[in-house]
Amino acid sequence: MGRVSSRLEDLPLRDDLRGLTPYGAPQAPLPVALNVNENTHPVPQEVADDIVDAVALALRDVNRYPDREFTSLREGFADYLGHGLSRDQIWAANGSNEVLQHVLMAFAGPGRTAFGFAPTYSMYPLLTRATGAEWIAGTRGHDYTIDPDDAASQVRVLQPDVVFLCSPNNPTGTPLPLEVIRAVYDAAPGIVVVDEAYGEFAPRDERSALTLLPGRERLVVSRTMSKAFAFAGARVGYLAADPAVIDALRLVRLPYHLSALTQAAATAALRHAPVMLRMVDEIVAQRDRISATLDALGYQPYESWANFVLFGGVDDPAATWQALYDRGVLIRDVGIAHHLRVTAGTEGETTAFLDALASIDSRS
Ligand SMILES: Cc1ncc(COP(=O)(O)O)c(C=O)c1O
Numbered sequence: 001m002g003r004v005s006s007r008l009e010d011l012p013l014r015d016d017l018r019g020l021t022p023y024g025a026p027q028a029p030l031p032v033a034l035n036v037n038e039n040t041h042p043v044p045q046e047v048a049d050d051i052v053d054a055v056a057l058a059l060r061d062v063n064r065y066p067d068r069e070f071t072s073l074r075e076g077f078a079d080y081l082g083h084g085l086s087r088d089q090i091w092a093a094n095g096s097n098e099v100l101q102h103v104l105m106a107f108a109g110p111g112r113t114a115f116g117f118a119p120t121y122s123m124y125p126l127l128t129r130a131t132g133a134e135w136i137a138g139t140r141g142h143d144y145t146i147d148p149d150d151a152a153s154q155v156r157v158l159q160p161d162v163v164f165l166c167s168p169n170n171p172t173g174t175p176l177p178l179e180v181i182r183a184v185y186d187a188a189p190g191i192v193v194v195d196e197a198y199g200e201f202a203p204r205d206e207r208s209a210l211t212l213l214p215g216r217e218r219l220v221v222s223r224t225m226s227k228a229f230a231f232a233g234a235r236v237g238y239l240a241a242d243p244a245v246i247d248a249l250r251l252v253r254l255p256y257h258l259s260a261l262t263q264a265a266a267t268a269a270l271r272h273a274p275v276m277l278r279m280v281d282e283i284v285a286q287r288d289r290i291s292a293t294l295d296a297l298g299y300q301p302y303e304s305w306a307n308f309v310l311f312g313g314v315d316d317p318a319a320t321w322q323a324l325y326d327r328g329v330l331i332r333d334v335g336i337a338h339h340l341r342v343t344a345g346t347e348g349e350t351t352a353f354l355d356a357l358a359s360i361d362s363r364s
């Protein structure tokens with residue numbers, strides 16, 4: 001007898017999960033995919049060879065559980081980040097999404113709140129709600145910048161348990177001045193996470209939030225290998241914080257959450273950080289080319305310190321998105337009226353996007 005599968009609504013799902021929609025950026029096999037801010041350059045061959053050797057070695061011991069403390073990898077991240085950090089200040093997980101989930105599991109949860117300045121990374125509310133906490137959206141200026149005094153007063157009024165500051169911000173690309181971080185930290189009662197997923201694409205002479213860590217034991221700076229390191233498929237994110245924060249994260253992670261193969265691959269990749277990051281300047285050049293061309297085409301690109309550009313002036317974003325799709329180019333409709341977001345690709349991909357857009361008249 002055939003079974004009819006039940007519907008989500010009929011399941012004894014947690015009440016607070018009812019009506020939510022999962023993260024769902026389209027994964028379509030189009031020739032030019034510029035929709036999820038990946039690094040579209042492959043890992044350089046010489047690094048790939050070294051990673052394969054490291055993974056092959058790790059496979060010999062794969063009958064054993066991996067190093068639960070991923071010691072070598074934490075040392076690798078501490079060396080890469082610099083700023084005098086040591087491995088007891090480093091945490092890592094399967095993508096920075098999981099790193100942020102660990103932070104929320106330890107510091108948010110039922111009866112607590114997490115806060116961010118909207119529009120910001122779409123996973124913050126989803127991760128927050130999955131821990132049973134409430135998400136509260138704050139506001140930005142009209143150009144998506146954040147004023148330090150305004151930010152501090154929003155945080156002072158709401159007293160959130162966790163604050164997310166995305167630097168630079170996704171989906172807008174907006175830089176985040178260190179004064180905002182200082183002001184929000186002083187106003188916040190709880191954990192302040194500065195998400196520097198796109199930090200490597202910022203101008204080289206700009207200071208990272210890592211410089212603010214000394215003396216701020218509630219400050220967390222998260223990073224990822226998914227973007228600048230071209231390692232999205234390997235799923236490796238990490239953070240730097242006070243050792244006591246790291247101890248808190250040990251309470252909520254699954255034992256052996258980072259597989260031996262992931263640890264081996266990431267540790268090997270980190271040994272080649274300069275080569276892995278080789279394409280960053282080229283991506284920044286393509287990003288700036290996108291902004292200049294969009295401007296010339298009559299759209300309104302926002303200043304971006306990331307590997308993508310948000311642009312306004314789009315008459316009907318859904319129609320433009322579809323017209324680009326039909327031309328083999330996938331970009332992102334982030335749900336902001338009259339706006340779309342595009343990731344900087346290789347020179348060829350970027351040209352394909354710009355040419356396709358120029359062939360569509362979709363300015364508002
Ligand atoms: C701001 C921000 N943080 C974190 C992530 C998560 O990246 P991952 O889980 O691949 O490290 C992303 C991914 O797009 C992002 O845009």
